[in-house]
Structures are given as structure tokens and as C-alpha cells.
Amino acid sequence: MKRVIPCLLLQGERLVKTVRFQKPTYVGDPINTVRIFNEKEVDELIFLDILASAGHGSPNFALLERIVNESFMPLSYGGGISSYNFAAKLFELGVEKVILNTAFHDSPDLISCIAKTFGSQAVVVSLDVKYGWGGQHVYRNRGRKRVKGLVVDHAKRAEDLGAGEIFVTSVDRDGVLNGYDLPLVGLVSDSVDVPVVCCGGARNIDDLQDGLKAGAAAVAAGSMFVFHGPHRAVLISYPNHEQMVRI
């Protein structure tokens, strides 16, 4: 059964959504949103703290504890995780997987370190990819700073370090509802043996299916599950069981 994962962005105590990693707009209260996803029997949730990720702060443990207490499904968290102790504390709270992005570039040993104690399946490396000079590159600090090297080399390195999963986000497609960057999904999926989760651009079930066909082991989406209609009214949604079976 394929995994379909809502990806939610935290800014302080609010849930927000971005477009190409810019212009965060308010979506709602994280606790309420988790309750709604619980009722919809969502398979899994991803929470990314975009303030912590950009370097403004560290994981908000108090809020996360409340979020985890409401979730009866696996929850992955990312945003400013820079130490083993942070990660350990998150696991203690009940977080299923930690997502590392900037740390992968600053202190890659952290990945092996966490994987060694908690298992590879508990560690996700997140690669934010953007088009720039000379093609696609990995960016850190929420898309602000370019990192040298090929995207696939970063993916392979993450796998070698012990990451159990690679989370690939197309910054260019984020919030644009124009479909996934399928060549990017295929490129990364083909380069590693660990599951690849794609994010950025999905607008409907067909897009989710395309992501899976391109090689992703699981598909994630933000706008698709929190907005509805051309005016982006906030509406939390998720495919029902019949739709999920078809995916």
C-alpha cells in the first residue's frame, strides 16, 4: 500500500503554506489540523518547522508534544535539528522519524549517529532542490543557500550515511499546484535503494500516481490537502479509502 503524506509547515505556533518557499500564508492551528487528519485516518504526517529550519530557533518541543499526543499515526518532524540530543528528545516525545536538511550539510556524522542508535528507518534526509545556474542544485536553510554538488550525489551520500529515506522537495514547484517535478523524482529514486518521498507541486490524485510511477516510494503534498479551489480557501482534505486503494 502506497504512502500518501500531508506535509505541514509550522511557523511558530501556526500552520502555514508557502509558494516556492516564500510568502507564508496562515492555514490554521496545528492541533486542530492534526485532529482532522486523525479523523480522516491519514497514514502519516510530516511537520516541518520553517522558522527553525531557516536558522531562527530550535524545535518547539512543547508544541510538538501536544501535536504528537493528538496523533495516532506516524509523524515525522524536521526543522533545525542539529544535535543528537534534540533527536533523542523528539523520539522520546513520540516522533517517528526526524528529518535533517541543513545538518546533512553542516554535520553529516549526525545522520550516522542517530541511525546507529535509533535505526536508519528513523532518519530522513531532506533535499530541497531548485533550478539555478547550470541546472538543478540542492539548497539549504529553506532554499536560501546553494550547496555544491550533483543532486544524485547528495542523495547517495545520505544513503551511505545511514538515512533510511530521502525526502525530495522541488522548491520551484512548492505551492504552485502544477504537478511534481517528475524527472527529478525519477532521477533521485533511481540513484538510491532507500525509499524516496517526493514533495512540491501535487494538485490531485493523478499527480500522486504520477509521482509513484516516476519511482517515488511515497508521495507528499501540502497545498493539495489544505487548500480547495482557485481562491485557495482553507479546507483540510485527504483521499478516502476507495481513492487510496486506487492509488
Place this chain on the structure above:
Amino acid sequence: MIKVIDYGVGNLGSVMNMLDYLDIPAERISMPEEIKGVPGVILPGVGAFDAAVEKLHRSGFRDALLGRAVAGEIKLLGICVGMQMLCDGSEEGVAEGMGLIRGNCIRFPNRLGDGGRLQVPHMGWSPIDVVNDHPITGGFDIKTRFYFVHSYHLLCESECVVAKAEYGVEFNAIVARRNVVGCQFHPEKSHRFGMQLFKNFYRWVME
């Protein structure tokens, strides 16, 4: 009263949350003496086999649990690595399991017989197939599925197999022997299906 063992491995938060949501009286314990006189115990576990076995041993819980389980004095539910520790050992490491259910854990293959690739760990939701009814499977139907996240799975005698699942290969999802039961998946992360399992376990413990 169910006691959930805190031996420094695996998050108990989610297990406690779900039990609390179900109004099942439960308490976390960190001292082995605390399992005296307790009818039901949950042994959670995540991460590497050897690390978990070592912590269980150092906490004193291994011997305490073994004694009481073998004597039939408690009903024990092992979750994920907690289930794997019920058997003899794992390919993942060199440590000895508790030997309550004879068997060994082996890794999922990266390549299948037909040449196809298998991504390891198995991470995601999967339906299960109940092959031998057990109090823990009450109310399970064709829609029942659970959240799995593991690279190793337990091989044991067929009479100990309660339910199977499939991920590239067929593997055991629930095993049981006498007063001991183990589930490879995470009921605490499997919303209403996990809740059903915990309710069943509690009912079994209290009967």
C-alpha cells in the same frame, strides 16, 4: 492494569497516549520489581536489536520478564523490536533474545527472486492475514491494516504464527505462544486498527 516497560528504548509516549485514549488503565514502569503482581505487560521497542537487548538486560527487566513469562504469571505483548526480542536472536546483531518464542530474525532481501528491487526498511501500512485466531485478533477484518517500519522479520514455527503479511516476501506479522504475543507492526501508530488490538490485549489480560 497494564504496565508498559520503559527500559530506555523506544518511545512510550504514543503507546501511553493510545491506551489513555481508550481508557485502558496503564502505567509506565522503569524498575523491574514493578512488574510483580501485574497481569499484563507491554514491551515496546524501536531501533537496533543488540542495543535494545542490551538495555533490556541492563535495566533488569530481561530477567524479571523472563521469570514471570515462563512461569505463566503475566501476559506479555511485544511490539516491533519488543516482539523480535521474544525470540532467540537476530541476524542484525549478536545478542541473545529471550527465547520465549523459538525463532530467529532475518533481514528483508534487497533483491527478490524475480530480480525485482525491494526497498528496505519496509516502511508503511500493510494489511495482515490472520492464519490462526487469537484473542488479540478479535474484530479484525479485510480492511484491517497496520503501520510497519522494520528491516528484519521473525521466522518461527508455524504453530506460533497468528498473522502474516507480505512485503516482497511473506513474513510474520503477529506471533504468539501461550501467554506471550508479539506484533511486528506498531499498533500505537495504526489509529483505529491499533486501538482494536490494544482493546483485545486488555480484554485478554483481564479474562
